[in-house]
Amino acid sequence: MLPLQLNIMAASLSGLFFLLHILTASALDSDPEQAPLQQRPHFTGCVSTNMETFHCRWNVGGFQNLSEPGDLRVFYINTIPLSAPPKDWSECPHYSTKRPNECFFFKNHTVIWTNYRLQLRSRDNAVLYDEISFEVQDIVQPDPPVNLNWTLLNVSLTGTYYDVMLSWKPPQSADVEMGWMTLQYEVQHRSVSSDVWEVTDLVKSTHRSLYGLQTNVNHEVRVRCKMLAGKEFGEFSDSIFVHIPSKVSRFPVVALLIFGALCLVAILMLVIISQQEKLMVILLPPVPGPKIRGIDPELLKKGKLRELTSILGGPLDLRPELYNKDPWVEFIDLDIEEQNDRLTDLDTDCLMDRSLSSNCSPFSIGFRDDDSGRSSCCEPDLLSDSNASPLHSPIPNQMLSKEPPCQTGSKSSSGDQSFTTGEHSLVSTLREAMYTQVSEVRSSGNVLLAPEEQTEVEKDTNKDVMAEKGKEKKEAQLLEIEADSKDYTSKLNAWNMNPELSTGDIGEPFQTGAENSAALSPPSHHESDTVPVSTLPPAPVYTVVEGVGRQNSLLLTQNLTPGPHLTIPKMVPTPGGYLTPDLLGSITP
């Protein structure tokens, strides 16, 4: 069976081959049939460069046997209007010798705005291969412009771009001077690395500028022209190359600037972070907390009212010295409401007695409040208002501040701790309201308070209190206090002498100074006077209870020096009464 199958296969294969052969043969056969149609001699085009002459070219196509000169002939007929149309076709006036298959028409054979018909015939005029018709003005393709050159206009600041001005001349063949031809020019340029030509708009002038060319890049420029409203362009001129080297160094300016800016920012950040606290102080100065003499600011926080009231209620000299070191600390003056309330009735008496006694009360009770807006007690409004309890305390102060220093009440010896009766009574009553000493506890349960004599001490203590409480003015006033800490009387006298010192004289520190200096003498003066002194020695403010007596009386110790030792600054003569910082340093113990 095998040989049979082989035979069949061979037959089929041969059949296939035969079919293929036929197909290819037919394909091959088809070509020669179409070849003559495609390769007939034909005109390739007629061109005029100057609108005075023109030439026509043709191609022999596939008919290689006709490539001989003379095998093909060109005949033309030119119809001139309003003249007799030519009857015969004329042959080409000149077959070009320089180029084969070209017919050249001289000037005398060329007419514009007329119709030309050309025919391509065989040698024997038997076969017409091709025919074209045209008018000369439609086939104008000017020669390329000549003398193309460039000049540099400017270079950009960064040196990366520059502008050039191109200039050229019209082609020689085109008679532009006479106006016979009007030309339009087109410039094309590209960088040598690119394949795409950049085309510019048509211009009528023979110069043109190119903007934005890159430095360090070789540019190729060429130009061509055409008739105004013509169809076809002429040939391109020869290319010229434009090259400008960049002068700027390769130093990256931008990178430097960025780096510099970043460094600045980093430095600024470092400065800010390192000096953060100082900056915060400068920008947002801290608000000083409340400073009350003898009271820890911690107590002023919420929830510690009891301790605060107890401390405030207690005598001044028991308060710790917290702000000793800082002489410039401003302390808040406190108005103790309780004490004011206590003195209400007494105040009215004070006010009432005011008419009797001299106006100047030699001491001030309670705490001075220089900043209060309270008016003087001399005003009728206040006199009528007896219940103006909070106002009472500065009233005597005000009185004292405004009234001239009274000498009547202040006349007292150094040892004399008494005042004029009126004042004394005032003082005594006030004193009794503020502080009092328990002298004896009776069996009935009554507590006997210390009599007048002790008021001196009280006054003394009060004076101490006033002396202690400090604004800066008080500090100044404390100067006059004598170095002898035990001689309270002189101090007291000083206070008495000069009511202005003790009270809230606002803004008159120099006067107080003057007064204080003046006060120096009076105490001495008064000390010389002999006035009966109270018998009782100055009792301390506080007395320690030694024990309870048989009759349930409290036994108080006496002759005790006050617990808290008052720190009285030494007297230092101040120039004009002012206290300078350096002097203050020497003053503080």
Next chain:
Amino acid sequence: MNRAVLLLSVVCLVVSSQPIADSQRLFSIAVSRVQHLHLLAQRLFSDFESSLQTEEQRQLNKIFLQDFCNSDYIISPIDKHETQRSSVLKLLSISYGLVESWEFPSRFLSGSSAPRTQISPKLSELKTGILLLIRANQDPAEIFSDPSTPQVPPYGNYYQSLGADESLRRTYELLACFKKDMHKVETYLTVAKCRLSPEANCTL
């Protein structure tokens, strides 16, 4: 006396130079206007030609060979030599005739975006300008007849709209003739201008 004569001559020169300056300005204006018209005509023709089929184009081309433009009756120089020989006045008058011959038929020029409405008034303006130039370059002694030719152009053919083929052919003829005549006028005016004022950058 001598000074007076000198002064008078200078004044006369200045006065006489005025029309020359005006003439140059008018020429420049006229040339620019006709160039614009020529460009317009070329655009119209190319648009029309591009809308035709290739086969139609070939046929029309052949047909065109047999017909003539209506302005063929105006004798005009047809080569450079003849143009160079013609006087400025002759060139101007021929231009005037050509423009005038198209004043009316330009309304039938078909074109996209209604350019036909622009051509007629522009032709009229150009005609006026050429007339002014003629007056400016005309010798007062010379009595010149009306530039319009006595021959009546065969406008009739262009008014009758026949079949579709005819209209297509007529449009093609109109556009081709218009383009040719505008080129003629442009060439004549440019030659005349460059001849009268050689310093006026004719080498541009």
